[in-house]
Amino acid sequence: MHPTNPLLDNGLKYRDWADLRYSLLWAYEGKILPQAHIGTYTSAEASCWLIRKGQVRLTTNEATVTAKKSQWVFVAIPQRHQHFSADAEILSLHFRLSWPTGLPVLNQPTNVVFDSAEFPQLERIGTAITRKVRHAFPEASYPFLPEQKCSLKGYLSIQNLLPSWLMAYIETQAALGNPVRRPGEIDERILQGIGELDRLPLDHRYSEADLIQKAGLGRSQFNALFHTAMGMSPRAYFECRRQQAAGNLIAYSSLSIKEIAARLGFRHASHFTVWFRRHHHCGPSGYRARISKHVTRIRPALSSHQGR
Secondary structure, eight states: OOOTTTTOOOSOOOOHHHEEEEEEEEEEEEOGGGGGEEEEEEOOOOOEEEEEEEEEEEEEEEEEEEEEETEEEEEEEEEEEEEOTOOEEEEEEEEEEEOOSBSSSSOOOOOOEGGGGGGGHHHHHHHHHHHHHHHHHOOSOOOOOGSOOOHHHHHHHTTHHHHHHHHHHHHHHHTTTTTOGGGGGOOOOEEEEEEHEEEEETTSSOHHHHHHHHTTTTTTHHHHHHHHSSOOOOOHHHHHHHHHHHHHHHOOOOOOHHHHHTTTOSSSSSHHHHHHHHHHHHHHHHHHHHHHHHHHHHHHHHHHHTTO
């Protein structure tokens, strides 16, 4: 018998993988942002943390795990409650890995913790990526990459590091019992709905009736199938996109609060403030001020670290 070829064992063709969407959104190493020490967060993208110092406690669906120094966390999608210790420092990678419909390539419904020594390639490649990002954007203490001004050469020099990380990430997930999720495993009508929600501009209103009509399903059946596939309702999925965009634009762009509100479909900045406060437990101006204050305080430490 011939051994199984790991390049041919998934049942998909090369062209199927060529349609994957992947991009690095965030790469950082250092202290935790002050507003991120304690809170409930929603994200449709993958986050991986290596605890450098201190610890973090994470809760999803009433299941709680704790990660300590020299441990990795594959963070639950879409929602978790996090509580970092006051002295916590991490290496953090946040990235998108999805099929063209927006369906994640890997399902991550729970927070998974393991020792970094089990899969050393994660730390090796992750450290190389964070150093590259720090070198490329020395003035950005917390570089949310989509908002950074960047040349094509700079973009490719960073983006080309990501496939190596994704290879290590996927191999680790497989070893942990979480294999790649093929698009054929999801009802085609739900895949279509996910694609519609991913294409819907953030300043548009969510319309359940439009989604159901295009899917050709009843309301209850569509919502049940969607929740099974994505772990949340269609409306929550779209709101997740808006919440994440709001936090990122406030934290990492120079747009005014009024401009951000307009981008997200709010006619009045005051309505946006109420909505933002409900999800982030502080107003957008306070959120931005806390980040700016923290960034100013740590920038000298980061600058000295860059020379190592």
